[in-house]
Amino acid sequence: MGNNNCIGSRVTKDGLFQTISSSIWWSRSTDSLIIHSKRENAEQLPFHAQCKPPKHVKIVEEETKQATLPPKPKEGATEPSEIVMKVKEEIKPAQPASDEEEKKPAVPTRPNKTLFNRTPRAGLQENSVLKTRTGHLKEYYNLGRKLGHGQFGTTFLCVEKATGKEYACKVDLKREVIDIR
Ligand SMILES: Nc1ncnc2c1ncn2[C@@H]1O[C@H](COP(=O)(O)OP(=O)(O)OP(=O)(O)O)[C@@H](O)[C@H]1O
Known part of the structure; x- marks a missing residue:
């Protein structure tokens, strides 16, 4: 009580x-x-409580200042003015070599191709129907005029480069074929 x-x-x-x-x-x-x-x-009476406010201690600021300060030169080694000049040179921004480089817009860098692990195309797969790799159409044929179109694709005239023979080439849109499945 x-x-x-x-x-x-x-x-x-x-x-x-x-x-x-x-x-x-x-x-x-x-x-x-x-x-x-x-x-x-x-x-x-014995007094355990703290009556006075604690003293102000600046620890962080002193540590950062010490870290940024250049090392003290040895006696007779270098003058203080020389050290200041060196620091100013380091702070200067890098100037472009010529005006042409300055005018060039920044070219976006392409990601490294090795980052993408693409699956092989249908011609290289083991369960491929043709069992051989098919080349690109335009490597062997010249596409000509449009002959007509059906429900799923469009037919073009194409000429084989090697022989000059004319063929009808039907182009099916992949997305429509996938939708049917
Ligand atoms: N060998 C050919 N020579 C000339 N014209 C062609 C030839 N093959 C197709 N065509 C033209 O292209 C159109 C489309 O042909 P396609 O074979 O795609 O018809 P489809 O079978 O009715 O089409 P889908 O199967 O997509 O419904 C035809 O209506 C025709 O006018």
């Missing part, structure tokens, strides 16, 4: 009577509680 003692009370400028009850400090250990009525006795 001793913990319910009033440890401090004062009257504010507004005339309001403020009371600080020790019940607020219950969360603290009993060793840190100091109950006294007079200020004079407080100086004589």
